[in-house]
Amino acid sequence: MMQKLYVVEGSHCFRKLWKMRAEQTKATIPEAQVFAVEDVQEKIYKPAIADFQKTYLSLKDFSITLGTVQSQFEKLLGEKDQLLEEFKIMEDSEGPRGGKACWIAGAVERIENYLTLSKVVNTAKVIDALRQMLRLEGDFQILSDLTKYEEQEFKKKRLDFMTQDLMKVKESLSDIPQGVLDFLRELLECAKKGFTSWIKTIIKDKTEIPVFMELASISAGENDMDINRVKFFRDAMAASAPTVLDLSPTAGFDQFSAALSLIREAIVKDSKLPKKLKVSCDNREWIQMVHDSHSSVEPSSISQARSINSNGIFTILAPVKFKAMLEDCVSLRLLNDSEESTSPADQKAKKYSLSQLTELQNKLMLIATKVEQGREEANRFLEILEKVERIGKLYLELLSIGNILFIDWKADIYCNPQRRVKVYTEFGIAGILVQSTRPFLEELDSFSKVMEHCLAEWKKYLETQRDTYYHLNLFTAHQLFYLCSQLARVQKGIVEPQVLIMLSVIKHDIKEGDIKKALGEALMTPLDSVNTWAGGEKSVTWHDYIIPFPQFIKSLAESGYDESVAKAALQSCLSSSPITEQMLMDFAFEQGDNKELVEKLSKFYEEMRETFLQKRRKF
Incomplete structure (x- = not known):
């Protein structure tokens, strides 16, 4: 006993446990009774050292509760050096052990982290209350736990609750500037008044904010007070949009923290944002009046036009009805941003009929002259739809006069300017797929001209055939x-x-x-194939010139050879059957630098191809 006491006598924890056991024992015996050494050992020392050892073991594996840490080491909390000394005494009390007691540093670090949580409790409560008002149902568990820091329930958590994830949340909360906190507190107050939920009913996403502000400016006119209302509301919405409009219901703390970084940037530029948000909340009635006067037509219409311009796919195809209207053959699919990279089979798109597109067109034509923000998107949509409708009308005309080439015809027109291929045209009856990569509006104009030409030529052809x-x-x-x-x-x-x-x-x-x-x-007439070499036995088909040959040319071009070399290689191999890519590569490797031969064969290929296709045209 004496040897152990010599080791632990400097321990604050042991002295506290000794004193507690001594007072408990004293309360059970007469006041004048004197304790023998044996009684002290049995009734005070052994229970105290047992408690001491239990505390040591729970510290070592971090299973000690946070409440026990506070009660056992109350006077040492915040004093790192004294805590280190205390825990070293505990380790020494178990006798000499080889190596370093690694648990000591870890326990001290966790205790210090626990003490710092008190600084972010109020911030955690604000954010937790706000996320509940915004109905965010993602992972906010650690944040929710922090709000209970001052409650007994939290003190029952073990020391190993102080994880790296918890400290990351704590650091995120600590890094929030006071200006952002003020804004969040004001946003919470606005949410309690129903302002944020109401805003989401009149502004669906942040892309509608500029349009709404344009319309609000129209309502404000030259009235200084109303102009200030518009400015305040614009700034307040721009700052709160990352949390109010951008976050999905499944967003968690990580997504919320990312949104706060955008609010931080806004606060740096304008420290009056909390006040502007409060004023905007107070001006709800005026904002409602603006919304009612313009309804929701303008912002939603501009937003739809913007989405279609980015991710819309117009489809023109053969109608089911024999005597069809334009409505029957023109439609639109609108993909989500995330679906651009998925396969068509996996895509779930919103569909628009032509009547719905015409309704949107009418709305945009009404507002395009009133608003500045979004006018470019509106005009682009109007221009695209006009050109698509022109192509659809030409298609119906071609069908109505019996142009057989368009019996099983289909066109997919991609509005996304970032796509390499803008238009896919499929001639089902001929088994041909044509891809167009030119600038979008230019391609639509060219498309119309080609179809106009087909229409005129077919009319001439029909007239000639009827005469014949x-x-x-x-x-x-x-x-x-x-x-x-x-x-x-x-x-x-x-x-x-x-x-x-x-x-x-x-x-x-x-x-x-x-x-x-x-x-x-x-x-049987004209022939399905023509002889490409005088006296030769091999021949090629119309299908070869339309499908495989262009693919061969593209493949060699991607390998670094000029198209003229690819065409010369094809012409040199026409007498062979079947033609393989390796044959073409061999020619390119051996004769690719022979400019005279390449030019001759390439030119011959073009002439033969044109002559062949002319002969194969039936109409």
Whole structure:
């Protein structure tokens, strides 16, 4: 006993436990009774040293409660050197042990961290109350725990509760400047009055703020008081948007902290933001009047236009109805930002019909002259829709006069200016997919011109064919179109009774076999392939020039060769079948520097391709 007492006599904790046990024992015996050494050892020393050892062990594995730390080491809290000495005595009391007692530094650090939490409790309470008012349901558990710092429940937590994650939260709270705290307190007061929830009903996201402010400025006119209201509301909304409008309901403390950094920047530029927010809250009635006078049409319409300009995909395709309207073949899908990189099958897009787009167009035309912010987005949308509608009308005209090339035609038009390919055009009947990469509006103009040209040429072609083949005059353009579309199904063995009835005006006893035979003979001319080398046995098809050959050229170009080399390589290999990419690479490697040969073969390829495609055109 005496040897142990010699080691622990300098311990504040042991002296406290000794005193407590001595007072408990004294209360149980007569006042005049004298204790023998054996009694002291059994009734005071052993219980005290047992408690001391228990405290030591719980400190060592950090299982000691925070309340026990406060009660046992009350006078040493805040005194790092004395705590270190105290814990060293505890370690020495267990006898000599080799090595360094690493737990001592860890325990002292956690205790010091625990003591610093008191500085951020009020901040934690403000943020926790605010996130509840904003209905943020993400991970705020540590923040919520901190709000209970002064309660008995918190004191029951163990020392190992003082984790790195907890200290990160504590540091984040400590770093919040006073100006930001003032703003958050004011925002909390506004939220309690229902201001923030009301704001979210009139402004859906921060992209609508500039438009709303433009409209509010119109309402303010030249009235100085109303102008100040607009300015205050603009500044207050810009500062509070990161927390009120940008955070999703699933946001946690990390996302909230990131939003605070934006508020910090705003406070640095304008220290009066808390006051401006309070004034704006008080001006709620006037703001409501502004909103009611303009309704929600303007900001939501501009926001829709902006989204469509960034992520909209117009689709023009063959309508289900035979006699269709523009509404039947033009539609729009609007992707979310995160869906741009996903595959089409995984994308969930909002869909707009043409009537909905026309309604949006009408709204934007009404407000485009009234607002400055968002006018560019509105005008771009109006221009895009006008051009898309023009293409759709031309498409319907081509269908109405029976242009067979457009029977199974589809165009996907991507509004996103950052996309490399802006337009995908699919000619289903020919199995061709055309990709366009030119500037967006320029591409739409070019598209219209091409379709206008097709329309004019088809009309001329029909007129010539009607003059040449009298029987075509027995059918309207719609009937010819129907016949063309149905005759395409004959190859699959499908002959509709209506087709037989229509063609009976040419041959009264016509049968399915007559149609199949005639169609087979028609498809034999012109030839499906042409000989590309005089006297050669090998030939290429129209499909080769449209699909594989361009892909070969692109592949060699991506490997660093000029397109002329790729074309020369193709021309040199046309007599071989099948053509492989390795054959082309061999030519490029061996003859790529022979400029004279490359120029000759490349030019010959272009001439042969043009001649071939001209011969293959049926219409």
